[in-house]
Amino acid sequence: MSSGTLKRPGEFAVITFLWICGAVSLITTVLIIVILFTETIDFFREVSLGAFFLETQWQALIPGTESFGVWELVAGTANVVLWSMVFALPFGLGAAIYLSEYAHPRTRSILKPILEVLAAVPTVVYAFFALTVVTEQVLRPLFGDENVPIFNSLSASLMLAVMVLPTIASVSEDAMSNVPRELREGAYGLGATRLEVAFKVVFPAALSGIIAAVLLAIARVIGETMIVAVAAGSTPNLTLLPLESIQTMTGYMLQVALGDAARGTINYTSLFAVASTLFVFTFTINVIASFIVSRFREAYE
Amino acid sequence: MSSVTAPPEQISLRAQGSVARRQALSRASRYLLFVAPLVGVGVLVILMINTLRTGLPVLDWQFLTSYPSRLPEQAGLRSSLIGTAFVLVTTIILSIPVAIGSAVFLEEFAPRGRFTNLVRLNIANLAGVPSIIYGILGLTVFVRGFEIQGVTVFPALGTTILAGSLTLALMILPMTIIAAVEAIRQVPPSIRDGSLALGATRLQTIRYHILPGAQPGIMTGTILAISRAAGETAALIMIGAFAFIAFDNKSVNDDFTTVPIQIYNWTTRPQTAFQQNAAAGIIVLMVMVLTLNLIAVLIRERYRRK
Numbered sequence: 122m123s124s125g126t127l128k129r130p131g132e133f134a135v136i137t138f139l140w141i142c143g144a145v146s147l148i149t150t151v152l153i154i155v156i157l158f159t160e161t162i163d164f165f166r167e168v169s170l171g172a173f174f175l176e177t178q179w180q181a182l183i184p185g186t187e188s189f190g191v192w193e194l195v196a197g198t199a200n201v202v203l204w205s206m207v208f209a210l211p212f213g214l215g216a217a218i219y220l221s222e223y224a225h226p227r228t229r230s231i232l233k234p235i236l237e238v239l240a241a242v243p244t245v246v247y248a249f250f251a252l253t254v255v256t257e258q259v260l261r262p263l264f265g266d267e268n269v270p271i272f273n274s275l276s277a278s279l280m281l282a283v284m285v286l287p288t289i290a291s292v293s294e295d296a297m298s299n300v301p302r303e304l305r306e307g308a309y310g311l312g313a314t315r316l317e318v319a320f321k322v323v324f325p326a327a328l329s330g331i332i333a334a335v336l337l338a339i340a341r342v343i344g345e346t347m348i349v350a351v352a353a354g355s356t357p358n359l360t361l362l363p364l365e366s367i368q369t370m371t372g373y374m375l376q377v378a379l380g381d382a383a384r385g386t387i388n389y390t391s392l393f394a395v396a397s398t399l400f401v402f403t404f405t406i407n408v409i410a411s412f413i414v415s416r417f418r419e420a421y422e
Numbered sequence: 423m424s425s426v427t428a429p430p431e432q433i434s435l436r437a438q439g440s441v442a443r444r445q446a447l448s449r450a451s452r453y454l455l456f457v458a459p460l461v462g463v464g465v466l467v468i469l470m471i472n473t474l475r476t477g478l479p480v481l482d483w484q485f486l487t488s489y490p491s492r493l494p495e496q497a498g499l500r501s502s503l504i505g506t507a508f509v510l511v512t513t514i515i516l517s518i519p520v521a522i523g524s525a526v527f528l529e530e531f532a533p534r535g536r537f538t539n540l541v542r543l544n545i546a547n548l549a550g551v552p553s554i555i556y557g558i559l560g561l562t563v564f565v566r567g568f569e570i571q572g573v574t575v576f577p578a579l580g581t582t583i584l585a586g587s588l589t590l591a592l593m594i595l596p597m598t599i600i601a602a603v604e605a606i607r608q609v610p611p612s613i614r615d616g617s618l619a620l621g622a623t624r625l626q627t628i629r630y631h632i633l634p635g636a637q638p639g640i641m642t643g644t645i646l647a648i649s650r651a652a653g654e655t656a657a658l659i660m661i662g663a664f665a666f667i668a669f670d671n672k673s674v675n676d677d678f679t680t681v682p683i684q685i686y687n688w689t690t691r692p693q694t695a696f697q698q699n700a701a702a703g704i705i706v707l708m709v710m711v712l713t714l715n716l717i718a719v720l721i722r723e724r725y726r727r728k
Contacts, residue, residue, distance in 0.1 A: 132623065132625050135625055136531065136625075138523060139523050139524075139526055139527040139531055140527060140531075141523075142519075142520045142521075142522075142523030142524040142526075142527055143523075143524055143527035143528065143531075143532060143541055145520055145524065145595065146524065146541060146544055146545050146548055146595065146596065146599065147540070147541060147544055149548060149559070149592055149595070150544050150547070150548060152559060152563060152568075153551065153555060153558075153559055156558065156559060156562045156563070157555075157558070160562075211458075212458050212461045212462060213458075214458075215454075215455050215457075215458030215459075216455075216458040216459035216462075218455055218458075219455035219456055219458055219459055220459060223451075223452050223455055223456070232459050234719050235459075235463055236459050236462065236463065237715075238463070238466070238712070238715065239462050239463065239466060241646070241649060241650075241653075241711055241712070241715045242466065242653075242708070242711070243652070243653025243654070243655070243682055243707055243708075243711060244653070244655065244656075245653065245655045245682045245685050245686050245689070245707075246653070246685070246704050246707065246708065248686070248689060249473075249685065249689045249700055249701070249704055250469045250473075252689060253689070253697055253700075253701075254469055254472055258472075283462050283465055283466065286461075286462040287462075290459065312441075314444050314445055314447070314448035315448045315451070315452075316444075316447055316448035316451040317444065317448070319451075337550070340550055343552070344550075344551075344552025344553070344554065344555075345552070346552070346553070346554045346655075346656035347655050347656055347686065350656075351686070351689055351690065371552065371554055371656070374554055374558075374660070375554065375656060375659060375660070378557070378561075378659050378660045378662070378664075379659065379664060384566065392558070393558070396554075396555060396558050399552065399554075399555070400551070400552075400555055403550060403551065403552055404547065404550075404551075407546075407547055407550035408547065411543075411546055411547070
């Protein structure tokens with residue numbers, strides 16, 4: 122089709138370049154999967170699948186006493202997901218409902234870009250805030266020095282919640298704005314108030330989009346590294362309590378990177394085993410979220 | 423209900439009983455929900471004021487022009503500012519042509535079918551891959567070199583500016599492509615059809631009509647992506663960019679550090695003086711990132727009004 126309209130000799134080169142560009146993203150994905158899984162296979166030559174998935178203690182980086190039960194790191198990640206969502210969901214969904222159902226279009230056009238700024242802040246900045254302000258000046262005076270370790274999951278979770286607020290708010294707002302006006306007008310006609318329309322009509326109708334927004338936010342929390350590495354600690358800990366020092370999957374990966382593990386050692390390959398686990402988690406959640414988004418779009422278009 | 427017994431002049435349109443309660447609740451909810459979008463921003467403002475108070479006393483010309491140091495009073499951002507500039511420029515050069523090429527390919531050339539759908543789906547999924555995974559990709563392919571069965575596919579670059587920029591370029595590629603695709607879709611089909619009808623080739627149509635029309639959107643997306651690259655820390659630490667750099671970068675084959683890496687370094691030190699340096703570094707980084715975001719918003723708003 123395109124070759125029929127070729128008139129200039131240079132055009133063939135340009136079109137070849139465009140095809141290569143189109144292939145770059147595919148090559149990237151293939152490379153990520155190949156790299157993660159080849160080194161992970163090396164890891165499982167030394168550590169059995171049972172020791173990875175059935176043991177509950179993660180103790181790497183100390184020669185002689187290694188133990189690679191991944192659940193301690195997964196629990197660390199689950200811990201920050203749980204507590205960040207406890208704080209992000211009410212405010213994120215509240216913001217989405219306000220922007221979609223209450224705000225004047227002009228108010229919305231001012232508030233939305235301001236809210237988006239939260240997603241633009243580099244995560245190392247949130248990491249600094251979590252460690253020096255949230256823990257030192259908020260949590261410790263609130264709960265007492267002896268109850269709040271300097272590295273704790275709650276300080277990281279609070280900053281993660283602020284980080285993902287725009288994701289939850291803007292994706293859910295899109296879903297609510299896509300709810301047909303007829304549904305709202307029907308409810309108003311029956312005497313419902315604005316609050317009732319928002320919570321009993323629009324919210325349930327947009328539920329699939331809202332779930333997708335929350336899943337995207339969870340995937341971002343799971344993959345975030347700097348905040349948890351700086352503020353949540355580096356002690357793998359099988360707990361969901363907020364005022365404990367923990368280590369997440371990403372936190373462990375950064376610790377190995379800083380320690381400069383030599384290629385071929387068990388610590389180097391454990392990095393890839395954890396990375397593969399992380400990749401599988403975020404990939405699955407993202408695929409489910411985009412599946413939900415595409416299905417709910419079809420329903421109203 | 424009660425209007426049956428009341429004289430006509432006392433009829434009130436004001437709701438009573440449970441209806442009044444529901445309406446009052448609804449009116450109150452407006453103010454309650456208005457707080458929700460402001461909470462996150464409020465938290466950020468409070469934290470930034472706190473940081474300004476800690477960091478501003480340290481932030482002076484000497485801080486911006488000094489190399490890192492073991493002594494907090496003498497440490498500065500010189501090598502990390504130069505490193506950030508090098509990395510960002512190289513990342514732009516590496517990623518923007520490929521991003522625009524990918525978007526043009528997807529919108530104008532790709533055959534409609536399974537392959538193109540796969541590429542689209544893949545780009546959406548890549549946008550959700552955590553940055554630290556891109557760091558692992560950069561470490562294994564760009565820093566340590568990649569070979570299959572002893573054949574070198576990619577040479578080992580070491581922890582250089584080029585390796586860091588390649589890593590960041592791959593990281594921002596998905597979001598830049600998505601922005602460019604959206605921008606190209608905004609160009610009215612009548613412009614494309616008119617150009618083709620007048621005898622222009624498809625490449626001439628793209629070069630003289632579609633790309634100029636999509637330019638504001640592409641620029642907005644690119645600037646936002648660059649702002650993300652400017653603040654990225656985890657991917658660069660993963661490739662090993664955590665060295666003590668006390669010289670000015672001259673080429674893309676140099677070791678490097680960047681402003682966010684330097685902030686991380688200072689944050690993890692226990693001394694308060696280093697925490698002050700971290701706060702001062704955050705002020706510099708936030709000014710950079712917020713300026714880039716402001717420019718992106720301004721371009722978008724100006725374009726929208728036309």
